[in-house]
Amino acid sequence: MTLYELTGVRAKNLNLYQLAFKHKSKNSENNERLEFLGDSVLDSVVSEIIYKHFPSKNEGDLSKLRSKLVSRNMLNYLASKLGLLQHLSYRATHTTDGLQNSEGNALEALIGAIYLDQGYAPCQKFIRVKLIEPHIDWQRLESSVVDHKSLLYTYCQKENKTLHFVELAEDKKNIENRFHLGLEIDGTQVAEAIGKSKKIAEQKVAKIYLEEIGVL
Amino acid sequence: MTLYELTGVRAKNLNLYQLAFKHKSKNSENNERLEFLGDSVLDSVVSEIIYKHFPSKNEGDLSKLRSKLVSRNMLNYLASKLGLLQHLSYRATHTTDGLQNSEGNALEALIGAIYLDQGYAPCQKFIRVKLIEPHIDWQRLESSVVDHKSLLYTYCQKENKTLHFVELAEDKKNIENRFHLGLEIDGTQVAEAIGKSKKIAEQKVAKIYLEEIGVL
Numbered sequence: 001m002t003l004y005e006l007t008g009v010r011a012k013n014l015n016l017y018q019l020a021f022k023h024k025s026k027n028s029e030n031n032e033r034l035e036f037l038g039d040s041v042l043d044s045v046v047s048e049i050i051y052k053h054f055p056s057k058n059e060g061d062l063s064k065l066r067s068k069l070v071s072r073n074m075l076n077y078l079a080s081k082l083g084l085l086q087h088l089s090y091r092a093t094h095t096t097d098g099l100q101n102s103e104g105n106a107l108e109a110l111i112g113a114i115y116l117d118q119g120y121a122p123c124q125k126f127i128r129v130k131l132i133e134p135h136i137d138w139q140r141l142e143s144s145v146v147d148h149k150s151l152l153y154t155y156c157q158k159e160n161k162t163l164h165f166v167e168l169a170e171d172k173k174n175i176e177n178r179f180h181l182g183l184e185i186d187g188t189q190v191a192e193a194i195g196k197s198k199k200i201a202e203q204k205v206a207k208i209y210l211e212e213i214g215v216l
Numbered sequence: 217m218t219l220y221e222l223t224g225v226r227a228k229n230l231n232l233y234q235l236a237f238k239h240k241s242k243n244s245e246n247n248e249r250l251e252f253l254g255d256s257v258l259d260s261v262v263s264e265i266i267y268k269h270f271p272s273k274n275e276g277d278l279s280k281l282r283s284k285l286v287s288r289n290m291l292n293y294l295a296s297k298l299g300l301l302q303h304l305s306y307r308a309t310h311t312t313d314g315l316q317n318s319e320g321n322a323l324e325a326l327i328g329a330i331y332l333d334q335g336y337a338p339c340q341k342f343i344r345v346k347l348i349e350p351h352i353d354w355q356r357l358e359s360s361v362v363d364h365k366s367l368l369y370t371y372c373q374k375e376n377k378t379l380h381f382v383e384l385a386e387d388k389k390n391i392e393n394r395f396h397l398g399l400e401i402d403g404t405q406v407a408e409a410i411g412k413s414k415k416i417a418e419q420k421v422a423k424i425y426l427e428e429i430g431v432l
Contacts, residue, residue: 043256
């Protein structure tokens with residue numbers, strides 16, 4: 001498969017694409033810087049697609065949908081659909097175990113390469129035409145986004161348990177993750193989580209507990 | 217100050233800009249969806265600027281620099297430099313306390329509005345010309361990025377304490393934030409943190425402890 005067949009773009013600077021496929025096990029310059037760039041370009045493109053696709057959803061739901069679309073799992077899945085692993089160059093001594101996530105990372109790096117080589121609009125087109133349109137089922141994606149707090153309330157009601165979120169500490173210096181919440185079930189703390197906002201911390205701690213007791 | 221003076225762009229769809237300045241205390245449609253979009257467009261633009269400005273830095277350092285540049289603190293600072301608060305429309309009964317972060321949020325929403333109204337390149341220009349070039353001191357930013365793990369090692373060496381990171385649980389289902397690390401000082405667990413990678417969790421837990429003991 002040619003680069004054109006893979007990406008739909010006529011490469012100007014081939015070096016960028018070669019770099020995108022250099023796994024970090026290569027001691028020389030590798031694809032991690034391009035991955036850094038591609039990760040955020042993908043986020044931006046996906047955000048616009050979701051923003052327009054769901055005109056009546058609030059920002060919380062949009063964030064959850066975006067998280068799903070750019071999750072490690074999804075990126076690895078999309079990269080495998082493109083067959084990126086066969087293009088990846090890595091150290092021969094590297095075990096295939098160590099290549100976990102490498103396909104998804106290479107996809108992000110490829111997006112970074114297309115962005116630098118072609119600009120934003122062609123990169124948008126690549127993401128839309130090669131990734132989203134053929135491989136994303138919006139209805140399925142939407143139904144996979146779970147409100148863990150609601151699920152926890154439903155569970156506790158059914159099981160006749162009391163639940164209570166407790167603020168463990170508000171870390172004012174740690175702006176990024178300032179809310180530290182505990183979850184008490186029947187008066188006993190069963191889980192804790194840290195988040196950017198109270199809402200996020202609640203969702204996280206609910207999810208941790210639901211996974212622990214096997215509901216998720 | 218006119219919208220043109222504020223942004224440097226000739227608005228096509230004024231409604232988008234009006235929406236960008238509608239605080240969430242307004243019951244009607246507010247700026248939170250635009251904030252969702254602008255947040256990721258800003259990330260993408262800033263990532264490219266950092267990628268090009270620091271050609272020899274690895275992706276870990278680039279990530280730290282980006283976090284600083286798009287932190288709540290920085291966004292509020294940049295928004296106040298633009299004087300966004302005076303343009304914000306919010307419920308009259310809303311206390312000014314509740315407006316904490318609103319300026320930074322409005323800046324993200326404004327970026328979202330410019331992006332939808334004008335496209336990526338003009339939005340890039342706004343971020344570069346109105347935010348980064350006049351208000352960001354690269355040297356100062358660079359020196360403010362701290363490697364908390366190294367700082368912790370130095371501290372423990374000086375104070376003759378032993379330190380040990382312990383893996384508390386690897387949450388395999390929670391792909392986004394799977395590393396849960398504890399920090400032991402002289403054999404006692406003093407802090408814990410969750411992160412996307414082991415490196416990130418180490419940095420976080422080191423930072424939490426250093427803040428707790430007043431070193432940061």
